[in-house]
Amino acid sequence: MTTYVGEAVDRVDGTAKTTGGARFSAEYPYPDLAHAALVHATVARGRITRLDTTAAEAVPGVIAVLTHRNAPPLKPAPRVTPLNLATLASGTSVNYLNTDEVHWNGQPVAVVVAESPEAAQEAAHLVEVAYAHLPATVDFAAAEPDAKPQKSNLIMSGGAVKGDPEAALAAAPVALDLRYTTPPHHHNAIEPHATTAHWADGRLTLHDGAQNIYWTRDHLAMRFGIPKDDIRVLSPFVGGAFGGKTMVWPGTILAAMAAKATGRPVRLMLTREGVYRTVGGRTPSTQRVAVGADESGRMTALIHTSVTLTGRVGGGPEQVTSQTRHLYDAAAIRVQQNLVELDVLSNTVMRAPGESIGTFALEATVDELAYRLGVDPIELRARNEPARNPMDGKAFAHRKLRECFEQGAKEFGWAGRNPEPRSTRDGRWLVGTGVAAAYHPSWQFPANVTVRLSADGTALVRCGFHEMGMGGATAQAQIAADALGLPVEAVTVEYGDTRLPTGPGAGGSAQTASVAAALVAACEKLTRLARALARRTPGAAGASYPEILRLAGRDSIEARVGSDTRLGTAVGQLRFAGKLMSDRRRWVKAACGAQFCEVRVDADTGEVRVTRWLGVFDVGRVINAKTAASQLRGGIVMGIGMALAEETLVDPRTGRIMNASLSEYHVPVHADVPAIEIRYLDDPDPTMPLGLIGVGEVSITGVAGAIANAVFHATGRRIRDLPITLDKLL
């Protein structure tokens, strides 16, 4: 029975957030709270040769200035091992304030602790540091030709080949071989990263905006050499993250270190500039997409290669070519990702890492092929729609891409479109429309959950998952309410606390499905318990679950899925790995969609405005119509930024980010975003819990491709380098 699942239920934390009642990590009061500020290195690579903290220490209110000379020891960042996924959490491998080495322009080289944030900031400004420069490679464009092929691992394959695509390309009657570039991006969550750290009796309490509180806990335990049970991480509200709060970045560690060194609770809220300097962003990329087709438009060759960067001190590959393994039924396919190491801050995950920029290059190429062939771009995609995964013949768990395009074409009014570039003009505006496919693999992670049902008719769901604004607690309350036959208001969901049963990280668009799987199982256990109780209780037959408890004289009953003991965790991870492997052997699972847009380009100045948007998505079953649509809409807004404006400017001479502010890094403003229509098929994926596929990332994919295609339709110009700024259209 579903009463709430699928409905547009108001978010459970809406009132708290709109009234200021929701407390974020920088808002926890402690008596005796001290404030910290960072000093950032100004060279890309070097050694500290001189460090003078005299002036900083003289600022009234300064408690301590921590540098590599006096900071408490920190254990090195752990080596990555598949036996402990928390080892993946190191933002960088640098041993902050335990070394005189500088590995990126912006690395923290000192932390000031003071009685006020103002005093801390002022003292941070007065710390004098001189460096001996060491040779540094910071220019991605210059280093990119020296990239090395990415090695494959369990999580990500670096490359794959089917047939002989280069030969097929050379032989193809119609062929394109194109190069694309995308710049670095930053997440720009509205809440800057913030940590409040408090030590008592050797135990650490940490309020930290995080996407994986267990990774944060385990990582800090390794760095400070204490048992992980001595650390409690609380993160009930996170003001946006988009991947930027997945890893443990220096601010979190240094807040804990500063609190330890001073014996005071310490709050470290990064400045906006501090976020750019100490939290990684999306890698830049260069991409080659080549496609060959016969005259009917059937693809005979498809090649997609990429180069992305990692920091020499951390970061990882990005699955830029992922969607190209799944979207088109080409006879021969090659994908290969390549990497170059630079002396810059580690790259990190950012909304749809890989597919967001990979779909730009692929979908722009497909559009170009459609024009070359004189075939409608949607028709061309239909002609190349695979029945099975093109790379290896695996079954699709749920493949409704064609349906998305068909519904979208109908609602957008695609039929009868004049494909001729520059064919539509409205006053000074050249008008164009474009489409692109959206694609994002779906994941599922282990989750432990307890559900307690009380005789007063309420239920408590406990799971340490994360709420960064997407509505996770609301969705889980809906699921529990349906499973237990309760009103949704009667369900309380606790999350964002490492004392709770271990929840999944918020990543890979997997959190809702991961928690739902465990929650549904826990609710089934609970209702079995309740029915068993009913059988032993006179008069309880046919009673509601709370009524059964009352008749049986029980205050509450509880069910648990998963165990947080060491053994339980190991068994859980093993079971998860087993299921993941068997799932991956059987199916290719993904969310997908069709993006439709209209743009207007000023005929004189090249200014681009997006004026219409329709996204039709297959995300399986939707739990909350309102929050799901909002998340899908948010991804499109972010994609519009990526397409038209966003670019982190890294000075190729110094490796320094030169637009570390929201006034100079251009995210879309309201005036850049049209009304966005969202549709979803609401067709459950039978292989996923409750049939749901994640909605967090798929909608940013395809956006830049659709816009680039619409810009071509409007102007006749193919722009293959993001962002599509007006100077490229003059």
Next chain:
Amino acid sequence: MKDFAYLSAPDVPTALQAIARPGARFLGGGTNLVDLMRQNIERPDTVIDITRLPLDRVEELPGGGLRVGALVRNSHLAAHRAVRERYPMLAQAILAGASGQLRNMATVGGNLLQRTRCAYFTDLSAGCNKRQPGSGCDAVGGFNRNAAVLGASASCVATHPSDMCVALAALDAVVELESVRGVRRVPLTGFHRLPGDTPQVETEIAADELITAVELPALPVAAASRYRKIRDRASYAFALVSVAAAMHARDGVITDIRLALGGVATRPWRAHQAERELLGAPATEESFRRAAEAELAAAVPQSQNGFKIELAQRAITATLRQLLTEGGAA
């Protein structure tokens, strides 16, 4: 932020006395100064709050001009009926800048003294002759997509960021300055200096002077005028190119013209060369284009901003075309 003394001046004489203190700065809306203080680009010892001074009125001048007090808020000036009727380009220019919240705070006097948004000016680790004379200009050979193509020098290529000042340059506005030594008037077009080899000296204002008003002379041609701003997103971005234009044509011949450019020059740029070309010329697309080319003939691009030359020419042409076909906009 460095600790500073704060005092609030009740009247102009008190403010003019107080500015004699070493390291003293006037504080208007604070929309630029406070940001720069947070970034340690500005580190005043004393901040003199002038927002209580009686300089917040827009007054009629004999003959149809306006006298705008230096503390009139940008939003107030943009909404002022006389401004919208007589100088629509000015209202448009103000509304094209910043955000509603910033315009509610920002003052007319402060807007004249805005500092550049060149990335190297606001990064203390970079070389910038404007911030630290003699430290070089890292924008040359660096990120200079936003830099100036007109009026730049070897020592500085930073643009003046104001939208409002572009309209004021076109409107023959006059800046009124007061100090203990008296009152003087400087035309807006002479108020901002070219960088030369002293880019740290940005205006004609002396260290002890206070902007008290901006005067707008009666200018009938301005009643049909436009401000066109071209930028990287639809709102809340500085101009790549902007054009303030007023034009009058009779029998197809241009009889009066005011033209100024923003985003392309080291100061609000009055397009004298283009005006000379246009006055008496036929009001046609060819004239507009020729005048635009003449104005930009002296332009010198940096490594990333060459597009501004073509963009400015197109923007001038498009704005004049729009004035001709659609008239001014209020």
